[in-house]
Amino acid sequence: MSANQSPNDGKNDSKHSFTPDLQARSPWAALSDTKEVEIYPPLHVPDGAIAIPGSKSCTNRALLIAALAEGTSTIGHILRSDDSYWCLDALQRLGVKLEVDGSTVTIEGTGGQWPNQSGRLYLGAAGTAARFLPGALAASAAGSWLVEGSQRLSERPIRPLIEALQQLGASIEYKALDGQLPIEIQAHGLRGGNVHVSGSVSSQFISGLLLASPYARQATRIRITDTIVQHAYVSLTISLMKQFGVTVTHHERLNEYEILPQVYAAQTLTLEADASTSCYALAYAALTGGHVRITNLPDQTNQPDLGMLEVFEQMGCRIQKSAIGIELWGAQQLKGGFTISMKEMSDQTMTLAAMAIFADAPITITEVGHIRAHECDRIQAMCESLGRLGIQVVEHPDGMTIYPGNPQPAVLPTYDDHRMAMSLTLIGSRIGGIRLLDPGCVSKTYPRFFEDMEQLGLQVHRS
Secondary structure: OOOOOOOOOOOOOOOOOOOOOHHHOOOOOOOOOOOEEEEEOOOOOOEEEEOOOEOHHHHHHHHHHHHHOEOEEEEEOOOOOHHHHHHHHHHHHOOOOEEEEOOEEEEEOOOOOOOOOEEEEEOOOOHHHHHHHHHHHHOOOOEEEEEEOOHHHHHOOOHHHHHHHHHOOOEEEEOOOOOOOOEEEEEOOOOOEEEEEEEOOOOHHHHHHHHHHHHOOOOEEEEEEEEEOOHHHHHHHHHHHHHOOOOOEEOOOOOEEEEOOOOOEOOEEEOOEOHHHHHHHHHHHHHHOOEEEEOOOOOOOOOHHHHHHHHHHHOOOEEEEEOOEEEEEOOOOEOOOEEEEOHHHHHHHHHHHHHHOOEOOOEEEEOOHHHHHOOOOHHHHHHHHHHHOOOOEEEEOOEEEEOOOOOOOOEEOOOOOHHHHHHHHHHOOOOOOEEEEOHHHHHHOOOOHHHHHHHOOOEEEEO
């Protein structure tokens, strides 16, 4: 039996390996010497405040735009995590001059022409970088690059983006399996014109096209052929492009876009706190009947996971928004008995599943079939994990139904997935003895997760 398997791994095995891809961990990773953590509830009802790191979604978008811009940009409050490290590493390998000082990055823009016109770019497990960089590379006048990632990133779909870029004149070749990384990009600019792309697998395909389109030779008109799984992230991309001086004309339903040839202009800006990350601390307060204040999260944001505030209220929690942040007071008994689409905030599917165990009636989550192609098959992984805890759960093609129960302590794999690890930790805020293997996977987006949860009173034993 592998050291990364639980004693119950003989049943309901996931199709993905539990073995972490340590190559994808960066020098910014945490817990590199920790094989597992054991979680116990807080000794007292939590009552605390916490500042959340910068938005992952904003960080990699802003870094790439700043590198494409003319002039020198200063980006404050970036997220220091594996994903952002590999994005910065790739930019440096492209010859971008940049300096990192804590959570602030100064970047000398290239005007869209990369100084180093050949090389290998390794992106770790950073899905955003893998979907944003190809277009930015192909838009350059010259260059040849091999783009690679971790094993799991290489399994994640990229074909819709590549086919769309090829419609715009990009020369991109798969170097292993069709539709997956690694890819080789031979840059000779993008001609622009009309392009069609699916938004049903990932909104990042749309964002990748939008980010590169200002550097095409002609106007680019993008049409979405089906649905968009997360509209808000596309709006986030458009908003950041606007901050850097580029205008995107679009239909109000975000199914059509036109981008004229333009150039990003360098900016100085400070990024928002990460709404997705904030939800773990808020869910912790909800589960423990405590109170947590997020000190640096604006209540007006394009980040879709702030929609979880309405879910918390639906479950009986009290929310207050003010100039000093967002606060949540947990309920004595969480309410269930509803069906909810998590399509627009699908990263919080596992958070809600962890909370549903302790609700007063079942909760059904729908319209998140696309998360099967994330860091792991998140629907299957969460159902397996709840099953190991003795919780009744029914897996659906696009979601799951979770029945309330009394979870029993167990050893749980984290599937090399940061959001699985953080969501499963929440269950440990109510029952002692939850043991999580490979807790360092949280470094993908939140290296200090366990430290921050300890600050709020959660007991975390490392070994």
